[in-house]
Amino acid sequence: MGRTTEYVFGIDVGTTGVKSALFTRDGELVDIAYASYPLTYPHEGWAEQNPRDWWEALTETTRAVVDRTGVGNRVRAMSLSTQGGCLVLLDGDFSPVYSAVSWMDKRAGDVSDQLVNKISMSELYRICGWPVLDSLNFPAIFWFRQKMPGLLKRVEHFASTIDYLNYLLTGRFAIDCTNLALTGFLELSSRGFSGKTMFIAGITTGRLPEIVPSGNVVGRLTAGAASKMGLSENVVVVSGAHDRYCESIGTGAIHPGDCVLGAGTSWVLLAISDSLLFHEPSTSDRGFVRSIFPGLHPVEGRFGCMSVVPHGGNSLRWFKDVMRPESSYERLNDEASEVQSGSEGLLFVPISSSKSGKGSFLNIDGVHTIGHFTRAVFEGVAFMNRIHFDLFRQAGLHVGKLIMIGGGTKSSLWPRLVADVCNVTVELPLRREAACAGAAVLAAVGCALFSSVEEGSGFFRGGSSQIAPSGKNVELYAERFETFCDALTRV
Secondary structure, eight states: OOOOOOEEEEEEEOSSEEEEEEEETTSOEEEEEEEEOOOBOSSTTOOEEOHHHHHHHHHHHHHHHHHHHOOGGGEEEEEEEEOOSOBEEEOTTSOBSSOEEOTTOOGGGGGHHHHHHHSOHHHHHHHHSOOOSSSSHHHHHHHHHHHOHHHHTTOOEEEOHHHHHHHHHHSOOEEOHHHHHTTTOEETTTTEEOHHHHHHHTOOGGGSOEEOOTTSEEEEOOHHHHHHHTOOTTOEEEEEEEHHHHHHHHHTOOSTTEEEEEESSSEEEEEEESSOOOBOOOGGGTTTTTOBEEEEOSSTTOEEEEEEETTSHHHHHHHHHHHOTTSOHHHHHHHHHTSOTTGGGOEEEOTTSSSSSOOEEESOOTTOOHHHHHHHHHHHHHHHHHHHHHHHHHHTOOOOEEEEESGGGGSSSHHHHHHHHHTSOEEEESOOOHHHHHHHHHHHHHTTSSSSHHHHHHHHSOOEEEEOOOHHHHHHHHHHHHHHHHHHTTO
16 A cells, blocks of 8 residues: 655745645645735834734634645644744733734834944844844834833733744744844854843843744644644644745755845845855945845754845836836736847836935936836846845855746746846746745654755755846846946935
């Protein structure tokens, strides 16, 4: 008789919704379900969510897959890929006392000056790998202590997305290092808690989650959680990772020089190295533009280098909504593809990329049509991606393989532009659910279906197509890139 098929869940808890994906132990995607939830913006610069929405979406989607497939009794384990940097304030019973403060929230900017007097951006960057002083749990807690001290008297535990959900799943309050880094409370050098940031925030380790490294068992499902999802209480919950790190596992980008580009609303790159690499951010950049964020990768002996193009896909969305509301993205792609490489000198600078922070079109001439403007947007975002490739090189890391995922890959033009502008072969995975696949690998490792993350990644990454750079365009865009970089200093 053949081997009984065993299954694992990889669950991606994102900013706008949850995807629960069921895989066989050999990496075959069996079924997937999605449920969305809202963000709210009660004040300018604020962004909040109801953390209970994460739980309801997680259990709803998991139950939907279990009911459709009928294999709930053969599920061995599950693990989570999650958004990072959200703050959840919990009482003694681990119930939220306030809305979850999203990683997109900027309220802590109001107390940045006070924080800088206690810990510089540079020092914080060297401690946890993240220098941003208005979008981590650490400064957000400091904000609550300054602005809403009465509320904090009701708070016993400080959580983020993954540890809150791990508690609801297992009764164990646990977080991994990739997500702990985004709270501001991880000390990279020791892989433990940062005494300094905890002291400034006025909290102790007893009020923070336990550190359980990615791929290690958190616990088994509680009776309530198992019943809600239609699963057995024997299902193991394995410590997951931040979504970008799960994407690297799910696409097989786990070796030094590999890089995953998540081409979504923002373009986020995660390159892999064999040592911790730093690139000191400029204080004028507010931590995002022209910075890399080092982290501890779930693969033993590997480290991540993350960087962000804040307005990647959002640049095209803005252009469509304002300039071409009647056009589809497919039409914009086709029009831009018909225009000569280089847009006949027209340049587009994305928002948050220049010295002023303002976006702009430059070198407008009478020969330029709406197609030139469209292509310039595609090219401008690709140029910003090249800037981050240069940051990696300056830190000592050469990117030899680029795997591109996300909404930007729906365009036939953008991956080709990235290949030509960055002079690198771009791989496009045939499977789109990279974060779910990466979480499923961690689940499989945690229940001993694989001996290592590397082994599991080999089964789950699937096939891909490749786009090689065109020599003629590489030379053209190298010249255009120098002009683009000069423009960034002038606008």
